[in-house]
Amino acid sequence: MNAYIHVPFCRNKCAYCAFYSLPAADGDLIQKYVAEIVRQLQACPATFSTLYLGGGTPTLLAEKDLERIFSAVRLAPGAEVSIEANPETLTPEKLAMLSNYANRLSIGVQSFSVNKRKKLGRDCSDKAIHAALDCPHFPHRNLDLMYAVPGDTADSFREDLRLAVASGVDHISCYSLTPEEQTAFAGTVIDEEMSADLWQLAGDTLGEAGILRYEISNYARPGAECRHNVNVWKGGILQGFGPAAASFDGHQRYRQQENVTSWLHGAPPEWDMIPEDARRREIFAVNLRTVAGWKKRDFLALPGAVEEEWQTFLQTLAPFSPLYCTIASDEVKLTDRGLLFWDSIASELL
Numbered sequence: 343m344n345a346y347i348h349v350p351f352c353r354n355k356c357a358y359c360a361f362y363s364l365p366a367a368d369g370d371l372i373q374k375y376v377a378e379i380v381r382q383l384q385a386c387p388a389t390f391s392t393l394y395l396g397g398g399t400p401t402l403l404a405e406k407d408l409e410r411i412f413s414a415v416r417l418a419p420g421a422e423v424s425i426e427a428n429p430e431t432l433t434p435e436k437l438a439m440l441s442n443y444a445n446r447l448s449i450g451v452q453s454f455s456v457n458k459r460k461k462l463g464r465d466c467s468d469k470a471i472h473a474a475l476d477c478p479h480f481p482h483r484n485l486d487l488m489y490a491v492p493g494d495t496a497d498s499f500r501e502d503l504r505l506a507v508a509s510g511v512d513h514i515s516c517y518s519l520t521p522e523e524q525t526a527f528a529g530t531v532i533d534e535e536m537s538a539d540l541w542q543l544a545g546d547t548l549g550e551a552g553i554l555r556y557e558i559s560n561y562a563r564p565g566a567e568c569r570h571n572v573n574v575w576k577g578g579i580l581q582g583f584g585p586a587a588a589s590f591d592g593h594q595r596y597r598q599q600e601n602v603t604s605w606l607h608g609a610p611p612e613w614d615m616i617p618e619d620a621r622r623r624e625i626f627a628v629n630l631r632t633v634a635g636w637k638k639r640d641f642l643a644l645p646g647a648v649e650e651e652w653q654t655f656l657q658t659l660a661p662f663s664p665l666y667c668t669i670a671s672d673e674v675k676l677t678d679r680g681l682l683f684w685d686s687i688a689s690e691l692l
């Protein structure tokens with residue numbers, strides 16, 4: 343089982359961010375949140391093989407609060423424990439404490455260019471970024487980059503990729519800017535051709551450095567892939583804690599209230615009830631974003647999955663072969679070109 347904890351607090355709001363997060367929340371609210379999360383975690387009988395603390399900015403919390411949260415989770419031996427970090431919220435002491443609990447640090451860099459970070463409303467200094475990247479404590483470290491931001495060029499993104507590789511991290515996530523409605527980038531028109539070129543550039547540049555694409559937006563040295571995400575993409579059970587946290591019980595998805603006050607008052611989650619075959623189609627489409635795609639035995643291991651469904655998916659994908667996907671009797675995966683057109687292919691399946 344996989345656990346996700348959403349920490350809905352940030353120093354300020356980045357210009358591109360549509361996640362549920364409250365900038366500059368008061369200390370009293372944060373303490374109520376921590377107490378409730380700890381209560382729920384202690385009451386949960388499950389043992390988790392992965393834990394992901396995201397947000398929001400989990401590292402905005404004080405060391406003692408983070409320690410209380412980590413200590414309240416039951417983890418299986420060898421569990422993967424990830425935490426997202428804004429470098430500005432880290433100190434050497436906090437990093438050392440986190441390394442007692444987490445074995446994966448995910449650092450929100452977005453760009454090594456001060457001007458680009460300013461454009462993104464990303465409140466973070468070069469000094470803080472380098473202090474986080476120089477931290478030796480964690481066996482695995484991820485760094486997030488963003489591309490297709492207005493003003494980006496192949497050269498500027500190549501420089502971000504070069505510095506990301508030079509930092510020594512073993513995992514890099516590269517996301518294209520998505521101009522979400524409720525953000526400062528709403529209405530921004532993305533140059534799709536440029537975005538596709540930069541996506542290709544990321545695959546080529548990181549691949550040459552041994553950091554291989556394993557999902558549309560994720561790259562890792564072999565063995566450093568994020569187990570939590572790989573499990574969730576494949577339809578693994580996910581238990582979400584905290585406001586706006588999503589869960590999947592193996593059949594249906596549900597999401598906690600996207601409002602910390604309602605969540606504190608015990609408002610029930612919102613269920614996304616759809617027929618189970620529709621849910622399996624969705625899971626099948628989501629995991630096609632991975633380079634490895636599907637092995638038939640993994641798909642048939644999903645609750646309720648049958649051979650006939652697998653054959654139907656293969657028939658739906660057949661017109662995309664061989665340019666956009668490769669199909670064998672016991673596995674199917676998208677080609678590089680297919681990953682680029684995942685949206686269109688997925689729409690045929692859903």
Ligand code: SF4
Binds near residue numbers: 353354397
């Ligand atoms: S730090 Fe992350 S969650 Fe917080 S506003 Fe920025 S992008 Fe959103």
